[in-house]
Every structure is written in structure tokens, then in C-alpha cells.
Amino acid sequence: MQVYMDNNATTMVDPEVLEAMIPYFKEQYGNPNSLHKFGTASHPAISKAIDQAYTAINAADEDDIIFTSCATESNNWVLQSVWIDKILNGDKNHIVTTEIEHPSVLSTCKFLEDQGVKVTYLPVNEQGVVEAHTVRSFITEKTALVSVMWANNETGMIFPIQEIGEICKEKEVLFHTDGVQAVGKIPVDMQAVNVDFMSMSAHKFHGPKGIGALYIKNSQELSPLLHGGEHMGGRRSGTLNVPFIVGMGKAMELATTDMEAKMAAIRAKRDRLEDALLEAIPETFTVGDRDNRTPNTILISIRGVEGEGMLWDLNNGQIGASTGSACASEDLEANTVMLAIGADNELAHTGIRLSLSRFTTDEEVDYVINHFKDAVSRLRAISSSYAKVQPTPGGEVQECELHH
Amino acid sequence: MAKNDILGDSLWDAYSDKVTTLMNNPQHQGEITEEEAASHGNKLIVADFGAESCGDAVRLYWEIDPKTDKIVNSKFKSFGCGTAIASSDVMTELCIGKTVQEAVKITNIDVELALRDTPDVPAVPPQKMHCSVMAYDVIKKAAGLYMGVDAESFEEEIIVCECARVSLGTLQEVIRLNDLTTIEQITDYTKAGGFCKSCIKPGGHEAREYYLVDILADTRKQMDEEKMAAAADAGASGDFEGMTLVQQIKAIDAVIDESVRQFLVMDGGDMEVIDIKNSDEYIDVYIRYLGACNGCASSSTGTLYAIESTLKEKLSSKIRVLPI
Numbered sequence A: 001m002q003v004y005m006d007n008n009a010t011t012m013v014d015p016e017v018l019e020a021m022i023p024y025f026k027e028q029y030g031n032p033n034s035l036h037k038f039g040t041a042s043h044p045a046i047s048k049a050i051d052q053a054y055t056a057i058n059a060a061d062e063d064d065i066i067f068t069s070c071a072t073e074s075n076n077w078v079l080q081s082v083w084i085d086k087i088l089n090g091d092k093n094h095i096v097t098t099e100i101e102h103p104s105v106l107s108t109c110k111f112l113e114d115q116g117v118k119v120t121y122l123p124v125n126e127q128g129v130v131e132a133h134t135v136r137s138f139i140t141e142k143t144a145l146v147s148v149m150w151a152n153n154e155t156g157m158i159f160p161i162q163e164i165g166e167i168c169k170e171k172e173v174l175f176h177t178d179g180v181q182a183v184g185k186i187p188v189d190m191q192a193v194n195v196d197f198m199s200m201s202a203h204k205f206h207g208p209k210g211i212g213a214l215y216i217k218n219s220q221e222l223s224p225l226l227h228g229g230e231h232m233g234g235r236r237s238g239t240l241n242v243p244f245i246v247g248m249g250k251a252m253e254l255a256t257t258d259m260e261a262k263m264a265a266i267r268a269k270r271d272r273l274e275d276a277l278l279e280a281i282p283e284t285f286t287v288g289d290r291d292n293r294t295p296n297t298i299l300i301s302i303r304g305v306e307g308e309g310m311l312w313d314l315n316n317g318q319i320g321a322s323t324g325s326a327c328a329s330e331d332l333e334a335n336t337v338m339l340a341i342g343a344d345n346e347l348a349h350t351g352i353r354l355s356l357s358r359f360t361t362d363e364e365v366d367y368v369i370n371h372f373k374d375a376v377s378r379l380r381a382i383s384s385s386y387a388k389v390q391p392t393p394g395g396e397v398q399e400c401e402l403h404h
Numbered sequence B: 001m002a003k004n005d006i007l008g009d010s011l012w013d014a015y016s017d018k019v020t021t022l023m024n025n026p027q028h029q030g031e032i033t034e035e036e037a038a039s040h041g042n043k044l045i046v047a048d049f050g051a052e053s054c055g056d057a058v059r060l061y062w063e064i065d066p067k068t069d070k071i072v073n074s075k076f077k078s079f080g081c082g083t084a085i086a087s088s089d090v091m092t093e094l095c096i097g098k099t100v101q102e103a104v105k106i107t108n109i110d111v112e113l114a115l116r117d118t119p120d121v122p123a124v125p126p127q128k129m130h131c132s133v134m135a136y137d138v139i140k141k142a143a144g145l146y147m148g149v150d151a152e153s154f155e156e157e158i159i160v161c162e163c164a165r166v167s168l169g170t171l172q173e174v175i176r177l178n179d180l181t182t183i184e185q186i187t188d189y190t191k192a193g194g195f196c197k198s199c200i201k202p203g204g205h206e207a208r209e210y211y212l213v214d215i216l217a218d219t220r221k222q223m224d225e226e227k228m229a230a231a232a233d234a235g236a237s238g239d240f241e242g243m244t245l246v247q248q249i250k251a252i253d254a255v256i257d258e259s260v261r262q263f264l265v266m267d268g269g270d271m272e273v274i275d276i277k278n279s280d281e282y283i284d285v286y287i288r289y290l291g292a293c294n295g296c297a298s299s300s301t302g303t304l305y306a307i308e309s310t311l312k313e314k315l316s317s318k319i320r321v322l323p324i
């Protein structure tokens, strides 16, 4: 058996989605901008995808949902265009975001800082969530934009988007949310919140990679990131990626119809997995209240077991999981989310993320429970954290000074 | 970046088979107790390096025969990724049978070499090179404990890049001899900075005492100062007249850089040396004014006088400066 438990990184394309896409590679490959029937033949399918997208997030007809190449593009678009519109060509100079956004937001903010923009990176509490009052206290007269994710990719923790939206409305500040980990996992109702811009990505909910979207409330002003042939009303140029738009629409529909039931089923498996691991393995803990977490995500810390070593053993057991921590990433940094929530430094290197999907089965959950336990036993047997013989006097180590 | 870097490395695929095998099945993982060592009439040394909070920690056990200083048995415990475990395993392997004095000579390079499948293919990707450095550090610590000296005392020179084991002295020399001006060149010449990158500048994986950026800047500064001094010496010893034309231009440039240019630049101007003509009586230096100097009233009076007298004083009293 092999088990994929890394659905927050990406998901399998639902076979129904793939099926819906195929005709637009084969028979109906026309450019929808063309006047002839080869071009217009795809219009009904695109309209349907647009409808599916609007329904899935309950967007109003006055709002825009613009297809992009990925959520990274959507995030860049909002941040860079707000900078151009409100800072370079306006009287603002400040952006508020959080310290645990996805790199597509954080790196863009760093880039804007290099261009002279002031950026505030809000801290999170021990649950890994930004509190609404914290957002309020950092908004100034000069703030152009607040950008706070709806749900975090590492912990699954859900942010108070409703409350932050109210604050932004009251303070007359634009509000962007990276909704990548929320859409398709929890109810997202754009008419129930005050959000100006929301980024989405199809491959996180069983759609294809390489297509995303940006929701824009009331079709309001936002300079384009990609200039060109006036596609999608000139908001985002580039020949429409018809099969992928069709696939994204279908994936949004599948993810959001009967969402309550689908999510309850995933959550039941997730909770069973989480309970079993916490019970079977001493000195472990998971991050964040389950009730305020996306129903598919577990971030578990295992004392004495380094994250990449654990991933290695899981991989040997045919299980794909992930860690944002330590050695696994190029830059050898500690897990920033773990550090941000104020977990002990030690735990910054022991986090393992398991993320399920609606395709995860009970057998897979059982399989993971068993292998997880075995991997922990093997690695703890090697671990210096569990060694009994103590160092010769003088041979101890003071607290680590790395990873400041 | 280029074609081969577009996809990026798959970290684990870059590990040697030996790393993989030892990670899956380390040979010397375990502990040695005080009682066990004592029962053989041996001494036990246990040393830690790193910490969980760094993401890497290792504990090294040595059972030493006090009569011969020989390490008769060695084990390790490790909190770390695959390469950390494999490096620790090979390290203990390398220690067994050596005397403590011999063991301190084992470096991280030896550990990495021992992990290779074939002699010329690295065992781990560059960013993992650092794992074997820990092995080296913990050995020094254990040896220090046994011999009752500070671990630092085993280091004969100042190592700036631990991954590539390049010393301060080597770096300074390479920069000078090859006239290096960038960090990339330093990495090309010495491999320093090519691995975990901690040694390049502050803010990396690990805090350092010396960084390549500072060493480069300091060495370049020294080189410039020496050039000045050489130019000044040449003037003082009356050698200027005996120099080749190229040497003369360099010497003049050096003096202008040091004492003249800053004043011109302050007023938005600059100058360049066009030509030098040596005769028995004079050395004529033809210059051209640039920027704001060009056409400035004082460029043929006060400024010119200042340039000429500086060159006269520093290089040769025969110099005449002629603007064109």
C-alpha cells in the first residue's frame, strides 16, 4: 500500500474533473476570442465554469472572479497592484500582513519593502492564529492593504476573516485574503464577509495545477499585473486556458456541493488518526484546536524525532507527508510556524504535517497509524534526546545559538 | 541558473547509497555505559554537540584504553536527519582503533569522503555538507575532555568555512594572488561558501566569527592601501622617472584616487589621465576634465595648481599638468 497524506501541498485531480477537461484539449481547442465557431464552441463550457466558481464561493453578480495561472499570481497581483495604485499613485505607504503567510505573499511583501513600502508582519498567538484586535491596532491612516490568509497551510488553523473584514471596512482599508487552503475545505461565503480580494488555487481541491483565480469584490479597481490582449475584460490578459478553467470550475463544484457531509467524513478520519497517534505515542502534541482547523490537517510534534528523518522513514513506508522544518528545506531553517506560535525551539524541528483528502480511506488511516508508530520507535531508539548515559562533565551543550 | 538547475535537485536522490544504507541501518548506534567501560579497565568519555533546538544533535561515546589512549569502542546517538545519522555512524567507525591523538585529526572532509560510493562523487548535496561538520566538532570535544584541554586548542588555524575547511590565511592569500573581487570567485577558487553558506555573510544557518564578505572587503582594502604605499614609495625614492609608462599612469591614478578625485566629485566633476610625455626637463601629464569641471573657471587655475602640486609632492618635482 502507498498512502498520500500531503494534500495541503497538492491533490490528485478528481477523475470527473479530468474527464470534463479532455474535450477542450482534443475537439474544442479553439481560441475563445476568435469569431469563428471553433472559438465560440467553448463559450458554454467557460460560462458554466464561471457559474460553478461563483456558486462555490457565493460571489455576487457584481463581483469578479478572474482566472489566473496560480494563486501565486493572484497574491502577487493584489500586492503589486495595490502598491502601484495606492502607494506609488496614492498617499498610502503601509501594508499589514502576518508572519505566517505563504511565501507568495511574504516574498512579495519583502520585495515591496525593498521598494520602500512599510510592511507590518503581525504575530500569531499560541494557536497559530492572528487575532482580529491585533489587526485593528496596527492599521494606520497610511495603511493601503491588509492581507491575512483564511486558513494556514501548515497548521490548518482558520483565521477570523469575518471580524478582520469588519475592521477593514470600518477603517476603510482594502482587505485581501489568501483563500487557497480554505476554499474547498471549509464553507466560504463571499456575501457573508467583507473581503475585497481573495486568491484561490485549483490544485488544492482536486483540480489541475497551474490555474488559480482572484475574486474581486464589486469589480473594483485593481491595475492588471499582466497587460496584453484584453482578455477577461482586460483584467488579466493571456489566451484563456480553456481546459483548465473548465477543470477548475468542475473541481470547485465537486468540492463545495454537500460540503458539510464531505467534510464531516474527512474530519472523522482525521480525528481518528490524530487520536490514535496522540494516544499511542507519548510526548507528542498537535497544534491548534480541532474545531478551528481545516478538517483535513494535522501538524504533530514528536519529541526527539527530527522532521526530515521522520519523513524519510515514512517515505520508506510508502507514506508521503511533509514538514516545513529544519533540514528538509533548502535553507535549513526551523519551521517558521512552529516558531511563530511560540513552541519551544526544540519542537521547531519535530513537526510533521499530515493532510488528508476526500479520497483518503480508512485502510490508509490504519496503515499510517501503524507505520507512524514504527518510525517513531526506530528513530527514538537512535535519538540523543532519549539516550540514558549522560555526557562526561564538561561535555554538555549549552542551548543552541543557531537559527536565531 | 541554467538548464540543469531549472527543476532543482531532489534532495534525497543526491545522497550516496552509503548514506541511505547507514540511515536505514546505522551500525554503531547505541550507548556505552560507565560499568561496561570499567569492566574492561577502560575509561568512558561522552560528549554532546549541537542541540535539538538547532535541528541537529549528536552524542559520542568513546571507550578508551588509558594505557595506550586507544579508542577500543565507540557509539553514537543522534537527533537529526538522514545525513546526520549516517555521518555520525561513519564517524564512530573512523574513531574505532585510533588513539585519541589520531582521532582528533579526523575532519568533516574525511567523514564525507567515507560516505561516498565513488571517490569523485559527493556523498551529500552541498546544503547537507554541514552535517558532517558536527561529527568533526564532537570528536574535538571528546578529545578535549579526555586530555583535559580546551577543544579549541586542536585547531591550528582559524577555519572560516567549516564545510570546505578553508582557513583565514588561505582565503587572504587566494584573494591577493588572484586579485579576486567577488564571493563567487572565492567559491570557485577555494570551495569556501559553496555548501551551507553560513560563512558567506551574517544571518545564515549559523553565526560565525569571520565571514567571507568581510574578509574580501578587508583584504581588498589592504591591497589598495598597499598599492598607494607602493606608489608613494616610488615617488619618495625618486623612482617615478624610471618607471615604464604604464607604471607611471598607475602611480598617478593611485595618487589622484587618494587625494584629488574626492574633491572634484564633491563638485560634480571628475578627471582622467590621457597621456604622459617624458622629456629631460619635464614629465608632462595630459589630463581631461569631466562633468562639472569641464569649463569650470578654476579648472585652469586653482584646481589645476592643486593637482599639480599634489603629484609633484608625491611623485616627482618634474611633473607638469596640462589640461586638454
Ligand SMILES: Cc1ncc(COP(=O)(O)O)c(C=O)c1O
Binding pocket: A008, A009, A069, A070, A071, A072, A073, A102, A104, A149, A151, A152, A153, A178, A180, A181, A200, A201, A202, A210, A211, A212
Ligand atoms: C496558503 C497558500 N497560498 C498560496 C499557495 C500557492 O498556490 P499556487 O501553487 O497555485 O501558486 C499555496 C500552495 O502552495 C498555499 O498553500
Ligand code: FES
Binding pocket: B130, B160, B161, B162, B163, B164, B192, B193, B194, B195, B196, B197, B198, B199, B200
Ligand atoms: S561553512 Fe558551510 S559553506 Fe562555509
